[in-house]
Amino acid sequence: MTRVPRGHTLVVGLGVSGRAIARHLSRLGRPFVVADTRPVPPGLDDFRRAFPGVAVHCGALTEVDASAAEEIVLSPGVDPLTPGIADYWRAAGEGSDAGPRVIGEIALFVRACRAPIAAITGSNAKSTVTTLLGEMAREAGRRVAVGGNLGTAALDLLVERPDAELFVLELSSFQLETTPRLGAESVAFLNLSEDHLDRHGDMPGYRAAKAAIFRGARHAVVNGEDPLTWPDDPALPVECFTTQVPQEGEWGIKRDGDDAWLMHGERTLMPTGELRLAGRHNQANALAALAMGRHLGFPLDAMRRVLARFPGLAHRGELVAEAAGVRWINDSKGTNVGATLAAIAGIGPTLAGRLIWLGGGLGKGADFTPLAAPLQRYAREAIVFGRDAPVLVETLTGSLPVTRCADLDVAMDRAAALARPGDCVLLSPACASLDQFTDYQARGEAFRAGAQAWQQRTEETP
Structure with a gap:
């Protein structure tokens, strides 16, 4: 003992x-x-x-x-x-x-931290919003330290950036459940979908762990379309973001013919077409970052400059190639059905053409049924590969054309042959990668290399 x-x-x-x-x-x-x-x-x-x-x-x-x-x-x-x-x-x-x-x-960090904290959680997209907010802070001239569940551990940031006047932290449910009181200046709870139930027991347990981010917060940003992200404390000042037309005080998207705009209430912020990030879900991520940045005092012009240049994190909805009117997006980090649904629902409605979806790998016993309806609505074809490709074929057949390929390289060849102007080739596998790759990063890099080779060939063709 x-x-x-x-x-x-x-x-x-x-x-x-x-x-x-x-x-x-x-x-x-x-x-x-x-x-x-x-x-x-x-x-x-x-x-x-x-x-x-x-x-x-x-x-x-x-x-x-x-x-x-x-x-x-x-x-x-x-x-x-x-x-x-x-x-x-x-x-x-x-x-x-x-x-x-x-x-x-994180409880130890809170005790030692002497600067304001901005914190982001959610089942998906928290790394993107954390990085965006950090970039906005830098563009605004703030001395900012970014980390937590993303990159540098929070406690190490105290040493690496002792001059920081703002800490921007990505926080997981695992970190939050052991944090009695975060006391952040601004927090965001982006979304909630089934995950980590082996740890938290059920969805109420998972939500309770995430909702710890609100303890002691002075400002909160929540998903207007997902009530599970809303705090239980009615006294906490809350702002909502939505992919719909915003109400007064909300952050949302207004469509005007073929154009769409990021909005704050009735105020026009910027055309969605100026965002480097692809997809409606990333427009929602931009709105969440804008809401937090405004509360933290960042100038709108600085935040717009970041949104116009930020390409997305590697392997998370990352635009890796574009030619002949076809975009190739690397979302290899989409290793579960929830993440892939977000990518499909985010990108599909923004296209003049159709999605060509690449998916498969180790499904970890997941139920792929929820993928059928959005793929039927937005996709030209589902191209599947990897160990659990047969399960995807069985699940999706009858909803849209499905092609099974031996591996990612063959799947990309099939996608290149199918793609038409206005289409998007999306790798968002809804599966882990370990059947054919060392990790999701290796899978994403293989996709990036293949997409960029396709772009070069396409641009060289008279």
Whole structure:
């Protein structure tokens, strides 16, 4: 049995966040012990060299006695209901002072942070909005630090950017559920779709974890078309974004013939055609960032300049090639049905032509049925590949033409042969990539290379 000495903090998890927590506690001079459920966590030897004298327990947390610990700090990847810490978590939730508090890395960040926080969560698109808002802050001349669940761990930002006058953080449900009070200046809850139910139990549990972003917030931006993103606190100042014509005070989209405009109430902000980001869903992301940026005092002209040049994050609705009136969009990060539905519904209505959808890989037992209706509405053909291609063929046949290919390269050849001016070739697989690629990034890079080769051939053809 490993016993945590009185006055020590127990850090659980030796991943990126766990190591950031250890560095932070070390800077504060707080003694700590580390535990990880894996027998040999990656980087263990390096950690021991960096923190000589710090006890490390590897194995079941039931073999750790943390009753005398000052506090238990969990890495986001550690479920608070893991045997060995679950009782402490439940007791803390019931307001008991009988044992150590159980918190996460973001709670430590909040204690140490001396600048305003802007935070973004949601099942999809939070990385895009976080990056957009960070770029808008820089364009507005702010000293901004961007990270959290995206890029640099929040606690490391305190060291890397001690001069920051604003922290823009992407926060996951795992990070938020262990944050008692975020106290952010502005927050956004973008959307909610089924995910992480193995951790949170059910959709109400998942929503409750996400909704922790509202605790102590001074301003909130929510999805006017998704009531699950709305806060329960009626006193919290809230602004809504929508892909429909906005009501007074809302952020939305107004269509005028073939043109469409980003709007704030009745105020015209910019034509959607000037956005580099593709798709209605990315127009919604732009509106969310604009709403937060306005509250934070960013000039509209600065925010518009960012929207006109920002191409999207790699593998997340990223425009990678365009020629002869055909666009190729890399959404390889669309590894679940919810993300792919957002991409289809976002891009489909904006096209003069049709979608050519590329999907497939490891479906992880997902139900692909929800894809049938939007693909029938917007797509010329579904081109499927990978291990679960047969499941997609069975699900989609009868809704639209479906072609099964051996791999992504063959699928792209088929797409190139089908594409007509006004069309969009969309890779948004609704599946993991590990059957044919090392990760979704490798899959996206293969798509990018193939699309750019197609563009070069097309532009060279007289």
